[in-house]
Amino acid sequence: MEPVTHGIDLDAVARFVDIATDALSAAREEIDALNVYPVPDGDTGTNMFLTVSAARDELRAARAADPGLGIEEGLALLARAALMGARGNSGVILSQMLRAYVTHLAGAGLEDRRAHTIAAAMQAATDASYAAVGTPVEGTILTVARAASDAARVAAQRPGARARDVFTAAAAAARTALARTPEQLPVLARAGVVDAGGRGLTVVLDAVETTATGRRPMQLAAPIGTHHIPVTLPDGSSGGDPAEDGPGYEVIYLLETARDAEEEAIPALREALGALGDSLVVVGGDGLWNVHVHVDDVGAAIEAGVVAGRPHRIRVTHFADQAAEARHRASGRTARTGRRVVAVAAGPGLAELFESAGALVVPGGPGRRPSTGRLLEAITGCGASEVVVLPNDGDTVRAAEIAARTAEAEHDVSVEVIPTQAQVQGLAAISVHEPGRTFDADVREMTATARHARHGAVTVAARQAITMAGPCEPGDALGVIAGDFAVVGADLEAVAHEVLERLLAGGGELVTIVAGEDGSDLAARVCARVEERHPHVDVAVHEGGQPRYPLLVSVE
Numbered sequence: 001m002e003p004v005t006h007g008i009d010l011d012a013v014a015r016f017v018d019i020a021t022d023a024l025s026a027a028r029e030e031i032d033a034l035n036v037y038p039v040p041d042g043d044t045g046t047n048m049f050l051t052v053s054a055a056r057d058e059l060r061a062a063r064a065a066d067p068g069l070g071i072e073e074g075l076a077l078l079a080r081a082a083l084m085g086a087r088g089n090s091g092v093i094l095s096q097m098l099r100a101y102v103t104h105l106a107g108a109g110l111e112d113r114r115a116h117t118i119a120a121a122m123q124a125a126t127d128a129s130y131a132a133v134g135t136p137v138e139g140t141i142l143t144v145a146r147a148a149s150d151a152a153r154v155a156a157q158r159p160g161a162r163a164r165d166v167f168t169a170a171a172a173a174a175r176t177a178l179a180r181t182p183e184q185l186p187v188l189a190r191a192g193v194v195d196a197g198g199r200g201l202t203v204v205l206d207a208v209e210t211t212a213t214g215r216r217p218m219q220l221a222a223p224i225g226t227h228h229i230p231v232t233l234p235d236g237s238s239g240g241d242p243a244e245d246g247p248g249y250e251v252i253y254l255l256e257t258a259r260d261a262e263e264e265a266i267p268a269l270r271e272a273l274g275a276l277g278d279s280l281v282v283v284g285g286d287g288l289w290n291v292h293v294h295v296d297d298v299g300a301a302i303e304a305g306v307v308a309g310r311p312h313r314i315r316v317t318h319f320a321d322q323a324a325e326a327r328h329r330a331s332g333r334t335a336r337t338g339r340r341v342v343a344v345a346a347g348p349g350l351a352e353l354f355e356s357a358g359a360l361v362v363p364g365g366p367g368r369r370p371s372t373g374r375l376l377e378a379i380t381g382c383g384a385s386e387v388v389v390l391p392n393d394g395d396t397v398r399a400a401e402i403a404a405r406t407a408e409a410e411h412d413v414s415v416e417v418i419p420t421q422a423q424v425q426g427l428a429a430i431s432v433h434e435p436g437r438t439f440d441a442d443v444r445e446m447t448a449t450a451r452h453a454r455h456g457a458v459t460v461a462a463r464q465a466i467t468m469a470g471p472c473e474p475g476d477a478l479g480v481i482a483g484d485f486a487v488v489g490a491d492l493e494a495v496a497h498e499v500l501e502r503l504l505a506g507g508g509e510l511v512t513i514v515a516g517e518d519g520s521d522l523a524a525r526v527c528a529r530v531e532e533r534h535p536h537v538d539v540a541v542h543e544g545g546q547p548r549y550p551l552l553v554s555v556e
Helices: 010-034 044-065 071-085 088-108 115-132 141-156 163-179 186-191 196-213 262-276 298-308 319-330 348-356 372-381 394-411 423-431 439-452 492-504 520-533
Strands: 249-256 277-285 288-295 310-318 339-345 360-363 386-390 414-417 454-460 465-467 470-472 477-481 484-489 510-515 538-543 551-555
Touching (some): 010 044, 010 196, 010 394, 044 071, 044 088, 044 372, 044 394, 071 088, 071 288, 088 115, 088 141, 088 196, 088 277, 088 288, 115 141, 115 163, 115 277, 141 163, 163 196, 249 298, 262 277, 262 288, 262 298, 288 298, 298 310, 339 348, 339 372, 348 360, 348 423, 348 538, 360 372, 372 394, 386 423, 386 439, 394 414, 414 439, 423 439, 423 510, 423 551, 454 492, 470 484, 477 492, 484 492, 492 520, 492 551, 510 520, 520 551
Parallel strands (some): 339 360, 386 414, 510 538
Antiparallel strands (some): 249 288, 277 288, 454 477, 454 551, 465 470
């Protein structure tokens, strides 16, 4: 991997996010097992992984939709996606650090990648993490962040220092600080572990170093990953349940505020929540905030958000229930039964089609692809012991696979992802879904049917571009076959006929046409043409309601 040497490069940013997501995925169970502070709920690694993977998914989707996405827009999207997808105390803090880092770089000028600029951005991230926490505690992710930024500043002052030197120094200092966290926080020393959030941050900083240098740093010796929750402490108490005198609930929500009022609203919110509980983190800005707090009075915590603005995506976790669920999983027992299909649908009509076939639907499609966290929630929330996932979009397959592996590791559920690249492939797959078969047999049949469904679409060019079928101008009709632009023309109907004729050239018994927004008349005309030219072929027309694509088609 070649290090970036001239300015901030979005390809390098994307590589970093990929490396960090994969590294957190690999370290997730280890970090979860370290989690004894502030509440031993065993999910810090998972939360940090879901936070970064949400940012990764959004950046991938944005770049796929706009290959010319600029670095400034890409970094802003990355920071916002991390904020929107932040989970848990450490995930929220990590999202704020990322936001502060990006904001500082934007202010300095994205073409400036000098060592002292990078070090100053890391210092801004540390300052933001401390400012976000109601009562900062040493021996946590905050301590590790400060050690990293302090080392970065020292490295930047050396003659001839480069950005890569700053990243290397910061990552090494973070690992050293992590090993010392038990000396600063007695609960860690009693449990014999390092801080979970700090460990997660070292994984992220190691990913930064790898992106900048191409090397994977050597891990320092530290008591990492050798204990699992619950931990029996020397006094005979258990580290596997929340302390009896601590708050009973974790409350997280996104908060929208009026920008001209947030200077007063946010400090008042922090004060109100600080009086209700602990582990308070409020991060964000420009009208969007992520709020995290541990409380006993859930209603009061949400009401405080209502006073400050509009809270939404509210998540409440009862620590006692979470601990019981962890013990339940550890014991190998499960209440999950049956089989469900989770399908990503790109429009309201498509959602109805999948739901009518018994699927649990996750909204998606170009420009609004679901995050890994959203897919994970659908898989684990459906209550089934066997789950089949239909991503129905090439860029969503990877997110579905990560969600599937996470669900299997944490929730004792069997998950198979059928890598459907298009909505019509998903419709073909679910049409042969049969819960009465064995799981493997059902997956094989659905996979084979999806694979044999030749698929296409028509759309309208939004910009000038070079396609596999030649150049196109804004407003041209484009025909898509198997995910590639294969036809360029002036008339949507003519292009749709050409797409279907090419798909039918290999034979077929059933043509499926899914009409998009305002595509009903076009679908009817194309259907009539197919019935006229291919009387032996059955044609099914559905209202999909998907944007951007007036028609989706398949041949089976």
